[in-house]
Amino acid sequence: MFNFIPLLGAQSSTSASQSLLELDGGVKVLVDVGWDEYFTVSKLKALERHIPSLSIILLTHATTSHLGAFAHCCKNFALFTQIPIYATTPVISLGRTLLQDIYSSTPLASTVIPKENLAESSYASGSAQVDPSIQFLLQPPTTEEIAHYFSLIHPLKYSQPHEPLPSAFSPPLNGLKITAYNAGHTLGGTIWHLQHGMESIVHAVDWNQVRENVLGGAAWLDASAGGAEVIEQLRKPTALVCSSRGAEKISLTGGRKRRDDLLLDTIRATVAKGGTVLIPTDTSARVLELAYLLEHAWRKEHSSSGSDSPFKSTKLYLASKNVGATMRYARSMLEWMDENIAKELEADEATATTKKQHKRTDSKQPGGRDSQPGGKASGPFDFKHLKLLERRIQVDKITSAKSPRVILASDASLEWGFSKEVLRKIAADPMNLIILTESYGTRGNVASEEASLASLLWWWYQERRDGVALEAGADGQNLEQVHTGGREMQIKSAEQVALEGKELLTYQQYLATQRRLLNQMPIGNTAITETAADAIDETSSTSSSSSEESDPERQGKALNTSAAVANLNRNKAGLNKDTLGVNVLLRQPGVYDYDVRGKKGRDQMFPFVSKRRRADDFGELIRPDDYLRAEERDDVDGHDMRDGGPSKDNKLGQKRKWGGTGSQGEKGEPGSRITNKRRQHDSNMTDQRGMSNGEYLTNGHVDPELDELSDASDSAGDDVPSGPSKLVVETHLVEAHLKIAYVDFAGLHDQRSLSMLIPLIQPRKLILVGGTVGETEYLASECRQKLISTSSGTAEGTQNNIFTPTNGQMVNASVDTNAWTVKLSNALVKRLRWQNVRGLGVVTLMGHLAATAVDEQQPADSMSQKRQKLIKGNAEESKLDEKSIEKTQHVAPVLDVLPPSMAAATRSIAQPLHVGDLRLADLRKILQSAGHTAEFRGEGTLLIDGLVAVRKTATGRLEVEGGGLGLPDYPARSLEGSFYAVKRKIYDGLAVIAGG
Secondary structure, three states, X not given: OEEEEEEEOOOOOOOOOEEEEEEOOOEEEEEOOOOOOOOOHHHHXXXXXXXXXXXXXXXXXXXXXXXXXXXXXXXXXXXXXXXXXXXXXXXXXXXXXXXXXXXXHOXXXXXXXXXXXXXXXXXXXXXXXXXXXXXXXXXXXXXXXHHHHHHOOEEEOEOOOEXXXXXXXXXXXXXXXXEEEEOOOOOOOEEXXXXXXXXXXXXXXXXXXXXXXXXXXXXXXXXXXXXXXXXXXXXXXXXXXXXXXXXXXXOOOOHHHHHHHHHHHHHHHHHOOOOEEEEEEOOOOOHHHHHHHHHHHHHHHHHOOXXXXXXXXXXXXXXXXXXXXHHHHHHOOHXXXXXXXXXXXXXXXXXXXXXXXXXXXXXXXXXXXXXXXXXOOOOOOOOOOEEEEOOHHHHHHHHOOOOOEEEEEEOOOOOOOHHHHHHHHHOOOOOOEEEEOOOOOOOOOOOOOOOOHXXXXXXXXXXXXXXXXXEEOOOOOEEEEEEOOOEEEEEEEEEEEEOOOHHHHHHHHHHHHHHHHHHHOOEOOEOOOOOHHHHHHHHHHHOOOOXXXXXXXXXXXXXXXXXXXXXXXXXXXXXXXXHHHHHHHHXXXXXXXXOOOOOOHHHHOOOOOOOOOOEEOOEEOOOHHHHOOHHHOOEEOOEEHHHOOOOOOOOOOOOOOOOOOOOOOOOOOHHHHHHHHHHHHHHHHXXXXXXXXXXXXXXXXXXXXXXXXXXXXXXXOOOOOOOOEEEEEEEEEEEEOOEEEXXXXXXXXXXXXXXXXXXXXXXXXXXXEOOOHHHXXXXXXXXXXXXXXXXXXXXXXXXXXXXXXXXOOOEEOOOOOXXXXXXXXXXXXXXXXXXXXXXXXXXXXXXXXXXXEEEEOOOOOHHHHHHHHHHOOOHHHHHHHHHHOOOEEEEEEEEEOOOHHHHHXXXXXXXXXXXXOOOHHHHHHHHHHOOOOEEEOOOOEEEEOOOEEEEEOOOOOEEEEEOOOOOOOOOHHHHHHHHHHHHHHHHHOOEEEOOO
């Protein structure tokens, strides 16, 4: 069984992606927790309803459309962090920097509390109605919390099957296997393959088949087969979930090189006139491709001494609040990028080694200098010309200057980040230019208030009401730049303001209502029967070990225990000595004595927290995070986030341990030495990278324009209240006189890729999501024609196998197979002879099927046995439980060895069967290695030794023919040897099985 439910992104103008896959046995897999640029919490209601029944979660891309709501779900949905989550390492690292950038850039990500929830809390408390114009904000996750949430994700590598662990409240996964494949589009982007019983599901949303400068193409095609076939693991799945975005887009003639030249020519035409170019982009995914291209273009222009390129006098900037961490992670994940990046790095290291050997000779020569100080290699992301900006005051500084410059800024939607601020500063000058790097389709009505600023500019670009300016490119072709003609655009700025007076009281009433609802909510539909002291003591013994070291058999009990403790923490009246018992020595500060006279049970002993160590048959379990290099660790502000964040011992106002030091120790103390070593390590890493948050280097020298701002406080224009707050939106009308250009850098599949690959994949069921209504309908009609021509099915059958669901609509895409389960007898299993065909075991058997009484004992597993012991209340119930697990006899189909009388009759009927698919190109290599001459003659014909011809028909059948017996140069003996040698090699490449 396979049911598919798109929660967001199906036939919709939004780019967010959320998909729910329901498999046999109640297994539910959530793919992506995307959000749009408006961060509307109401769009997560469908997801919230399914969280208590989810088994695992898979993440595909490190973009807002695929994991923008991840931190919000972890913080505000109670059970979300208890679900196993899987993603590749780049998605984890870059996703962390993305969400940290979002929450530090805009208060919209904190999400506005729905007005109906505030109205209910006000009605319950009997207070006055809430002013509907006030937008109360939830508390956003901190940087440390976001880092902790991403540390819970299990990292995976490409092409390695993995059997995931289910959540504590999920049914067994029954052998579910997940495999990640490269999807292109973003670094670490994933095409997921799920194998569950007879179901083989491929989930491919937002992929790119074309190789780029930094990213390799999607892993659809088999390189060993010459790129003409889809790899075996992704071929002919029972269901393919594919995005339809870009189905109507025509690919650019000239490919990647033409796209890159078009962007550089457009920039060159503007900066040559002294204008400023703004390129809005994301903060963690496509920004790597743009930054790499521009940096290497600037390097090339500066290295050529004879040219007078305008790039030499143009400054290049990348503005984003967390871009430094993004580039640091990118430098440590070069193995995930295209193979050309590794070759470039090796060439740079070889050049640096050569320069280091001749450094002394070059330094003695007059005027001798090295392009890289110390002979260090300049890696692909060790920027010489691209300067990183992470502060608002730095962005204001560069936008106030009049010299030509190119600014990459987040975000591409122009709804948050520095891109919106830069646009407001440069919009009035007709010499400036904004380059859109992706098409926004028909995302909403541009006249409505919900339309993004990028959608409005895209509409102006397509409308071209005020004319088009044509600029000559380097190849002589015209470059189109659309005039805005002084139109007014509304730029909204969102600010976070602290609550005061009645507003703060209303917010407190809302929190009280939510706590009361949580206290009344049953956990897992079971009542918590443990006493408060037992609950707290149980969590005391288990809290010492990490979540990874917790016993899976006790996860359900721990869930109820944590809920009980949470209820006790919310109810201050319950935290007294009578409730806590002897645990008051651990739970309440300042209590060092407890009267045990007259107490019973555990209250007579001092509480002891036992730290258990997990081990299995192979030894003690280790944590791989403990063996990471320094640049691979999840550091936030110098603290290792693997253990949940910085230590609380050194917080202000807390006592230090005996012999310990504070965060700023004196000279000679251990804490000071650690801090100094940390600072020395950071400075060394800064020297290797050539930059840090406070220094901006150009060819090894500090940029004087930004050096004076290195010590500027972040508080300038970035003051954010830490307590309860509300959202205040101000609208500014700005006249736009700048020009608009468009260069497609989205890195998504287009019409050609979709029409070529889907017929090669040959899915039995096709589900189209992730596109507008027009794109989905167009791709569905194209696929119906393509799949009919490549398959033997009818038009009606193909039409029924292509689904175009809407958000919330369930699609039954189960595989149509007739499969029965039979038992094999031990005698028959011993006679099986397996053969290996492309990694698969193949065997044929012939037996006698009969209904046989089978004795099966159904013992309860350890989990159910413990559960039964808790339920047993008296002797009668225990007797019933013992009867329920006794041996039972039932009739089942069993396949046994044929009787001798039947075996003799069937042996003459059984014919040998050849299993496998031998390609002529592989056969040619095999025969050539055996000393034969083999060459292709015509289409689909292989000639061996000039005597034997091998043909392969359209149905896959191999035909072997021999001729030329009368030729004097080739006697019959030679012909006979070649003929049987060819047949022998063909048989060696196939599995010959016979049922006897």
